[in-house]
Amino acid sequence: MNIPKTAAVGFALGLAWGAAARVWMRLISTEPEFSWTGTGLILGFCAGGGLILGFLAGARAAGWSRWWRMLGLLCLVIFAGPGMVFLPAYLLGGLLFRRQVSLVLAGAGAVLGGVAFLWVANQQEPAPVDGLTMYGGFLVLSLALTIGSAEFYRPRRRRTAPRERQLPVGL
Template sequence: MNSAYALRSMLQQVSGLSTVRFDANECSPSVWKAVLGGATLGFLWGVAARFWMRLISTRPEFSLSGTAIILLVATLFGAWTGLAFVARRRGWQGWRHYVPRALAVLFFIPFGFGGGAPLMLTVLLVTLAQTQPTGAGVWWILAALLLILGPTILGMESIVPGMIGLLVLSVTVALIRWKRVTWNWRGKPWGSSGDIWLKRIARAMLLLLVLALFGFVSGAIITDKPGLRALVYILFYLALLYPLFLALRIALEPRTKSVN
């Protein structure tokens, strides 16, 4: 009974992460509770992900080593995310604050190995677009590089995305250069409005790339598992993406002024 209550309480806390303010100066949660809780949730996510892979596969044969790697990656990511959550809620300073967050991001990268690139990139792009107040130029460059490298990562043969990416990259470099030349416009109303709209357009491009990645996965599922099963498996995929977004947000969201 106690174990069931603890798990239910932990799941309730996770469901509220989409609105919680991470940075504070509190005495809770305890380090080990957060780390073990994060590791447990990561392990459960890995089990669910492996089950989803089993459902969508046309050749449902999995090795024990492959399953172990998926569970290990998810568990370690969950553990580091739990520690990053503690670092933020307790208001740790210096390296004690940033190292757990950096390690959480580092241990997120292996989700993209072995065919997981669409999942990893989808979560990463959504999280970056929602959390990072980076200048428009950085967003455009990132979007361009994804267009150039994305087809190779996904095993696509079309050269169209790469050509669009090169065009976007060229325009971005020219735009950054133009802004440096006309830096004195920055304080004027049209200069500020231009920056705002450029950031919005750049983030919209990232979200369009997210939709393209999601469409790529959904299309493959519909092709292999047509009918109602495809809809169920796609919804299952969305359910797998959301916890990763919440967890990665803990690591990537900019630090704010701590509140008691």
């Protein structure tokens, strides 16, 4: 896949994740009113984050240097304010897709740590919604986020040097 295609797929997946996150926020809210401005910002930032992660996937597949992964820091805007509970899943959740057991455990700890943080935060003021909606929805969104953030931890494809043209023997 080339970079524009992976970026477009990332954009679409980011937009879908943002829409799912907005629906989840609506379901767990004590006052389920929402503004179009807030919804537009959420969808825009998530689509932009998906675009960046899609671009990074294409750049990795093309064998570009790892320095391009620094663009992923621009996605941190998505996690400002209440979205901060998803930050551990974004930063470390991608380790779930590595082969070393210790890294997989660190990724799982980051995702489950976010769920635990959300649970602790709701103990002071219990949530008016059922636990499956609150914590199950959060877990599904976090796991979906780890798929995108795994791009930070995937190895770069090595570029192969072009073969030199060999002249026939005797010339």
